[in-house]
Amino acid sequence: MSVQGQQLTLVDKETDYNPFTTQFDKEKTLKVVKSGNSVIVGQAFVRDNGSPGPIKNMAIANMHKKQYAQTGVSVVLIPYTDFFKEWMKLNEAARKKGKAIPLPQEAADCIKTTTVYDDEGHFEFTSLMPGDYLLYTEFVYVHKGTRTEVVGYTDTYINGIFQGTSANTKSYDVAVNLGATIKKVVTIKSGGDKIEVKLKQI
Numbered sequence: 001m002s003v004q005g006q007q008l009t010l011v012d013k014e015t016d017y018n019p020f021t022t023q024f025d026k027e028k029t030l031k032v033v034k035s036g037n038s039v040i041v042g043q044a045f046v047r048d049n050g051s052p053g054p055i056k057n058m059a060i061a062n063m064h065k066k067q068y069a070q071t072g073v074s075v076v077l078i079p080y081t082d083f084f085k086e087w088m089k090l091n092e093a094a095r096k097k098g099k100a101i102p103l104p105q106e107a108a109d110c111i112k113t114t115t116v117y118d119d120e121g122h123f124e125f126t127s128l129m130p131g132d133y134l135l136y137t138e139f140v141y142v143h144k145g146t147r148t149e150v151v152g153y154t155d156t157y158i159n160g161i162f163q164g165t166s167a168n169t170k171s172y173d174v175a176v177n178l179g180a181t182i183k184k185v186v187t188i189k190s191g192g193d194k195i196e197v198k199l200k201q202i
Helices: 026-034 082-095
Strands: 038-047 060-062 066-068 074-079 112-115 122-128 131-158 161-188 194-201
Touching: 026 074, 026 122, 038 074, 038 131, 038 161, 066 131, 112 122, 122 131, 131 194, 161 194
Parallel strands: 038 194
Antiparallel strands: 038 066, 038 122, 060 131, 074 112, 074 131, 131 161
């Protein structure tokens, strides 16, 4: 553009900004996730042993300690190369400042996604080459249990002599929606391997 006889070039600093030091090779990375003969099969679930979130610290007996990811929940597979490791590290630092580092489209094209295909959290990735992979999923599950709370106390006397106090309790069912975020690095050592994974949050 021209301003008072001077030629100025406008630069979109946000678009041009490239924080990556690792070079990305799309052709090589696509081959890793599409041209192999190895398989990752897994099961996504939560070990719901405690009472997190809004019911934390309550006296609750959990009815279903293993909560599976539901049918249709997405599971993401990221080829855990040096480039993607750097991207994740940059994002961890950026999030502390309320920002995010977008993933270049050519890199995003190399991420695979599948879905849980049954009621017990099972999923599968095929056509993989040896290497490291990061599995990631998030889903909502229902924490069900029985809550017991003290509603009063009863004093016991025999012949006018105090014998002790017992607590009066009341129990009722509770159900609370909670969220799970799970990630795990998996290594395929040799071509043709079938890796079985428990993708779980404990």
